[in-house]
Amino acid sequence: MTTIIDDLKKNKILGLLKNEKRIDSRGFLEPRSMTIDIDVIQKANGSARIELGNTSVIAGVKIQPDKPFPDLGDKGIFICTAEILPLAHPDIEPGPPGEDVIELARVVDRGIRETSMLDLSKLVLEKNKSVIGIFVDNSITNCDGNLFDACSYASTAAILSSNLPTWKLENEQPVLVEDQESIIPITTIPVSVTMGILNDYIVVDPNADEWECMDARITMITNSDGNICALQKGGSGSVTYDQLKECSQIAISIGPKIRKILKQYQIDN
Amino acid sequence: MTTIIDDLKKNKILGLLKNEKRIDSRGFLEPRSMTIDIDVIQKANGSARIELGNTSVIAGVKIQPDKPFPDLGDKGIFICTAEILPLAHPDIEPGPPGEDVIELARVVDRGIRETSMLDLSKLVLEKNKSVIGIFVDNSITNCDGNLFDACSYASTAAILSSNLPTWKLENEQPVLVEDQESIIPITTIPVSVTMGILNDYIVVDPNADEWECMDARITMITNSDGNICALQKGGSGSVTYDQLKECSQIAISIGPKIRKILKQYQIDN
Amino acid sequence: MTTIIDDLKKNKILGLLKNEKRIDSRGFLEPRSMTIDIDVIQKANGSARIELGNTSVIAGVKIQPDKPFPDLGDKGIFICTAEILPLAHPDIEPGPPGEDVIELARVVDRGIRETSMLDLSKLVLEKNKSVIGIFVDNSITNCDGNLFDACSYASTAAILSSNLPTWKLENEQPVLVEDQESIIPITTIPVSVTMGILNDYIVVDPNADEWECMDARITMITNSDGNICALQKGGSGSVTYDQLKECSQIAISIGPKIRKILKQYQIDN
Amino acid sequence: MKTDMQLLNNDGIRCDGRKIDELRKITIKAGILKNANGSAYIEFGNNKILVGVFGPRDVHPKHLSDTNTGILRCRYHMSPFSVTERKNPAPSRREIEISKVIKEALQPSVILKKFPRTVVDVFVEVLQADGGSRCAALNAASIALADAGIPMKDMVSACAAGKIADTIVLDVNNEEDQAGQADMPVGYMPNLDKITLLQLDGILTTQEYEKCIDVAIQGCKIVYEIQKKALIDKFFKCDIK
Amino acid sequence: MKTDMQLLNNDGIRCDGRKIDELRKITIKAGILKNANGSAYIEFGNNKILVGVFGPRDVHPKHLSDTNTGILRCRYHMSPFSVTERKNPAPSRREIEISKVIKEALQPSVILKKFPRTVVDVFVEVLQADGGSRCAALNAASIALADAGIPMKDMVSACAAGKIADTIVLDVNNEEDQAGQADMPVGYMPNLDKITLLQLDGILTTQEYEKCIDVAIQGCKIVYEIQKKALIDKFFKCDIK
């Protein structure tokens, strides 16, 4: 439900955009500054804390043996979740995830899955019976808009910095081989770029104020080759063909800068 | 909660009954006209769409290998469910099934189970380990009263028109044998007849208006031999011994007519 | 939410305590009278009905083969639950257990687990694969305060009076050996003593009126050697070090009396 | 399931020693719960069932209330230890259906018109289950409603009849339910001569069907006498307090 | 998944016989549900989808209502028998996401400002699922909204494009989705020339991405003609009643 305050803020944001300004003084195509710390959770196989402006997320990677999905017996398992912790924002109530959080987790998951970042075929202990599962869980600790990119970067950095334990099968049961860690098979580094569309202006990495009054949202994930691998339009508004072309150019131009940052956290081959 | 409109309608219905008339001009013992289409869902092993007056249901049969129930290792599995889709009526809300729908599904299930329509002992791949499961799911697409008979006829027609795939066990795992379909082992054809009792009048196949103001409901399922195999009284009123005798005579007299219709959809031996 | 009636009752209870009296005329350290009946549920492996004042509980023990917990493959399973039946009190609504009932069940569970009452290492059929599970379920049929001790005594008496069936493994499946019952391996008899703290007075076994207006609650479980094995402070108030010392002396002095009662129900070795 | 069990011997004696028209042992006590407005405990064969009634009282959530009448709610629930294999405490689909069937079997007997916007809650707990637990529960529930002082047109008395070894028998027990041919639970208002609960699982001819109802009603009438005695015992006890 | 399946042969013919710019067979009927305010049934290839619309009507629970405007809700649900392996009837995370995506694809097309505090409910039931079920559902939902008389700025027409065998094709079917390289569902308002739904799974170059949108929009325009015909058929039928 929109209040008068919301309307005033919206008018202010849109008025600024007309003058080529954003409410936090950034350029239209300028993501907020980002800090990344990895290995913040020692009990995880990999982890990363991201601050994207005031949005902050901790992603943890757990790697453990599992049964394969039916009909996918030659692939390891990859599952990505997200929870907006109730301490992240006064409006968040504890409980099972709503449609917003489910969409968030699934878009982040697809960005990693569709780019084939992880070579899941290398995570098989015994075909159809026993595989390795990679679980990436995002705990959002402060909300200030654009959870999509924040969770995507956190998940990606956490995966890149993970060690892969070794299991061998004994009597069909996977047994951990101590002190034999290797590298997760990485094929590419996905970069998510989320753009808000407000009165036909396109802004990158919308903050919470912009998020609330934007018409539509485009999240585009590109791979290391600069190709587009996953995309999601959100929000109750519509977009034009020309805007979509512009969005893809923006995502492709920003991709390498973010990827360079994320790549720093990749464990060397 | 009853409204004045409800009271007026109830009075009208009861006034008509006193003059031996029903609100939709049917005879007391006359079910509504019925149309059946089978094989409407090609991805199911069998399926049927029924229209019983304005009540419409689609039943789909899925047949797949499963573990037997404990202590029933020499029997295949049969499970029947029902969902009133929220598009079927303005009062239906999405969500887990309420007591009405659970009762509905269980009565339809018992009608098929207690008549021994399916010879479950012939659906065993390996005793105690691997059996064939037959799942019949009813999606109710329009509600106009008497979902019991509608779902029963839909389920029965869907089962009768199903092909039974063949599985063989390889390394204790069931493997589908392509292009070897046989016939589901059918022993009898159940026919459900639901009667409403309004001010001591008995009417067959009550429509939604009658359903809302009837005192009690009797659903009686008979088999091909004309025996009574399952029965459920519903509603907040009571019935007399004489009414129950009358109900059984009605159910037994209507049974063969409906059975003849349903038998058309049985795949030949 | 406290009402005027609650305040009046609280003032009455506190006024009485100042004069060294309790609202039901008991001494401060005097538990309510207790009646125990065992073998009240013949379909259970053991059972007991306790009345502790007007609080009444039926505990049933079910013993059946199960898979061990991961990493605890050399131990049987012990699980203890509680449900306050909605017929036990007008304020209880049906539904999944709330935090009060979860705490209750977990404290009773810990009292039995931490005293090592059951020697779980003797309940293994095949290490890591098949063990015996002991399930103790408490159905609370009337609430009049101090469900902790009532459920603890009921669970303990039910366990002590249980027979342990024998299973043998055939093809890795546990099979019941008829008419070969033995004794559950018991090492000690836990006794729970719950004390209420009201205005710095300590009273044993608070009834519902005292329960509602007490500041804090101490539940202390001792074993047959008179040692303290589990403890839980509850309630929104605080306690002093001296009160805690006093509580332990009370629990240790009452323990043997209750234990003597409970021991009567133990099946002889 | 022992399919070779002899359910009926040549002398017309059943597996638990009863004759074909004989009820299992029934004990009912009214007014045994301290906090409920009305209550009853029944042992019916090996069934052991406790019922508590609360109300008429406010409805939560409010939107379920009816401005024209009080409403009736029922919860039939089984304790985890009540059956051979430990039962998960969460309500099963079977328990939800039986809750509804018992509610509808009680409704014709209670007069709630004078209590608009309220609810009467009937909570049934099956402590031990044997064949015929819904009939046993219904008998206890009707006593508990009377004990709570709810205005009633009649008692509801319940008993099953069934078919074993091709014979119609009264009050089917667990073994007969498992290995027998039909089970028909009946709920009956003895003074109004009306049936409020009727279900059937199993195969019956028309003649057997009619006989089954008839036999069950005779059983209900015997149960009714036991119910009346339980109520009288309760009120007599109250007087001498 | 047969990876050796030939998705496109040398003559540019796809595994189901279509050309690269050819839609599957589409049939739409409007107004087929008796109890809904608006409804539509679509067959789109092997997709069979039913949509019912209710509203504008009161919102339950009330705290979801908006004093400034009507709100739109959408439930996308699959019948258990709609897919090869029987689907659990409880809503999956995928169904919840698609419900949201369809809702947001319909929102730009409806005018609910005049109905404050109300809701328009769109219930989508997938009776049989094939590739592209969300596009098919969206097409039917838009028709059902129109059939319900909800004020609209434009129809929403939907169709996917994708990449198989290194070629951009219109309207990806199930086999192509499984074994192909990319799938891009598009929802489009043909008169306003605006995109309301856009997703992509799979890898595309910038040129392919642009071509994909372009191809999908051409498909949407064809679908739009079929939608219009369905509405006309409905209203024509109404007239002759």
Place this chain on the structure above:
Amino acid sequence: MKTDMQLLNNDGIRCDGRKIDELRKITIKAGILKNANGSAYIEFGNNKILVGVFGPRDVHPKHLSDTNTGILRCRYHMSPFSVTERKNPAPSRREIEISKVIKEALQPSVILKKFPRTVVDVFVEVLQADGGSRCAALNAASIALADAGIPMKDMVSACAAGKIADTIVLDVNNEEDQAGQADMPVGYMPNLDKITLLQLDGILTTQEYEKCIDVAIQGCKIVYEIQKKALIDKFFKCDIK
């Protein structure tokens, strides 16, 4: 669980190098969450816990509110990656119990009488769990409440004592909890000299029990100094802004 692990060597040194009366390393930062009214982050050994406090604010659902006083709610939750085996995100029975225990340990310290009909919500997120996570959480929660400006009678400081190798030690770590003989978490108000949280798992004689409480209280007093410093650091930082 390595039962042959030596928990205490002949020099009185524990498996992680500490002396018997030595706390693990503790770091607390107050006021680190942007959107919460108050917050704190604690590292206590290998525990890493974040707490956010909201309120006093309106209660939803309303029927939980109290017209006489503000109420306190607490949620203790563990992130899936916080423990060795990935934890299911849904709250476990253990988490629900600890939520209640922490709430009741904070209640004696807060003064909510002046805020009738409101709630103060304490949200605890365990990012990494080690032995003693409930004590660590309680320490951070008390700081977060102070940071939120909630009126308080005293701080709550928490620390466990326990028994390993027949010796009473301060601040039991994970290995000691698993292989040791007893673990007793204590919450304590240092100025009021009152205990607000007390639990015990494991076997103690009366003498050991009393010593355990005593040792834990000494630990709490050390923790209290660290808590005070964290608050001072926070407010000092605010001043120089």
